[in-house]
Structures are given as structure tokens and as C-alpha cells.
Amino acid sequence: MEMKMEEYAIIDDYLCIKMPGEVDHHGAATIRECADQLILDDKVKNIVFDFENTTFMDSSGLGIIIGRYRKISCFGGKVYAINASERIGRLLRASGMSSIIEILT
Amino acid sequence: MENENGTRRRKQFVENDICIEFDAVSENEGLARVVIAAFISRADPTLDELEDVKTAVSEAVTNAIIHGYREQGGRVVMRAHLTEENELSVEIIDRGVGIADVAQAMQPLYTSAAENERSGMGFSFMEAFMDRLEVESSIGEGTVVHMWKSFGAEEELMPILQAAVWNSSGRV
Numbered sequence: 001m002e003m004k005m006e007e008y009a010i011i012d013d014y015l016c017i018k019m020p021g022e023v024d025h026h027g028a029a030t031i032r033e034c035a036d037q038l039i040l041d042d043k044v045k046n047i048v049f050d051f052e053n054t055t056f057m058d059s060s061g062l063g064i065i066i067g068r069y070r071k072i073s074c075f076g077g078k079v080y081a082i083n084a085s086e087r088i089g090r091l092l093r094a095s096g097m098s099s100i101i102e103i104l105t
Numbered sequence: 106m107e108n109e110n111g112t113r114r115r116k117q118f119v120e121n122d123i124c125i126e127f128d129a130v131s132e133n134e135g136l137a138r139v140v141i142a143a144f145i146s147r148a149d150p151t152l153d154e155l156e157d158v159k160t161a162v163s164e165a166v167t168n169a170i171i172h173g174y175r176e177q178g179g180r181v182v183m184r185a186h187l188t189e190e191n192e193l194s195v196e197i198i199d200r201g202v203g204i205a206d207v208a209q210a211m212q213p214l215y216t217s218a219a220e221n222e223r224s225g226m227g228f229s230f231m232e233a234f235m236d237r238l239e240v241e242s243s244i245g246e247g248t249v250v251h252m253w254k255s256f257g258a259e260e261e262l263m264p265i266l267q268a269a270v271w272n273s274s275g276r277v
Contacts, residue, residue: 025167026131032222056138056156058163063224087156094233094266095226 052083157234165197173201233266
């Protein structure tokens, strides 16, 4: 499992994940495994997906978000998306993600 | 370019056709996106149209890998055709397990791979980002996903995706 430490950070009770340039099924498994392992950390309550580097995302990205949301929402955690480009932001909103995550611009 | 009476002649697009076959491994999802992007670059797509086609192809190829071949490997064929009228036709073909109920599979948010965290939005994305989508499948023989898109149309695509998703139960 390739986990680059600079892509994941725990700040207070937020797990911050720097999403890769292309978010697809190929990259999803790694993100899922790394995030889920870090979510086991007692400190982690909320998740922030940072899309600053993301130029492409298909429905696999939504699966990652929904999966992590399910994991932490039962403990009262919240999921955020930050630094999304115009297109990625539109994709998140149009597919209904704003009903479960907060998209911050 | 100008005609005799001073009107601008429409840019003539060249008909083109490709067919590539590749292993059904997730590495090739990105490959398929790059190939289709290169193929349609001569059609002068807008940035949004380019991203739309890449996304739709990514979804179809991913489906072939995950569902068609259940991630056990196989071969995926991508055929693409551009007409002189600048219409793109793409076929993603697998010889995998096939879909028992295509109508059910195409329902927004339906997935047969929930344990894999599949969102069930693959077909919705394809329908939203392409003009037309047809799926043919036979159990035990495979699946053909056929999509069309004309470049230069003024449509607003995101609302289509929104409608496709919200017309379902809306549950997440």
C-alpha cells in the first residue's frame, strides 16, 4: 500500500486528505485503505477532502466520499470538501454530495 | 476561410476511426481517458466537452473491469468514430459476465458492488455527459456500452446529472 505521508494529516480532530490529480477507481482503493486506517485513530472525528490538485474525478470519487461519510457520521463527524476546481465543485453539487458533505470554496 | 459570397465556410472535420484493445486492469482507466482525449482533440471540443467524454469513458471502462470481469482480468475493446459532422460515437466492449437486467443496472444509485463502495452513479454520469447511451448485454457473453456526443451543442449538462440522481430515491 503506497501511502505518502504528506498527503494525509491529522489536525485537531480533522483528518485532512490531499486528493490526487486523478480520482478514479484505480486510485480509490489506496485512498480508502489509508483513510480508513487513519480514521481508526481516536482523535479523528471529521474528514476534509482537499481537491486542490484534482483535475479529474469520476463516480469512484463519490464512492470514496460516501464511504468515508458513512464511517464517521455515526460518530457525529462531518465531511468537508475544500479547494475544488469549478468543474469538480459542480460535479460534487450536481451529484447530490452537498446533502452529506459541506463544500467549502 | 471565406466563400465567394463572403460567408464563412464551416470548418471541415475529417472522419476518423480507431479501435484499441487492452487488459481489464485499473491502470488502463487512465489510458483509455488519454486515448479518447487525443482522438477527439481534432474535433475542437470545449474543455467541458473534453472532460465530459473522458469521464463517460472512464465510467464505462471501470464498469467493464469491475463488473464485466469482476476484477479478474480480461480484455476491453474501445472503438471510437468521428463523423464529418463532428459527432463522436464510442463503444466500450467486454466479453465478461454480462448484465441480467440492463434497465435495473441503469437506475441511478443502483449498484451490485456496494461492498466495493461503488456509488452506483456510473450510468448516470454516462447519460449526463454524453448525448445518447445504449447498453446491450448478454449473460455469459459480455456487454457493449455505446455512447454518442455531438460537439458544439449548447446544452447544460450538469442539470441532467442532477435530475438523474434526484429522480431516484435520493438515498445515500
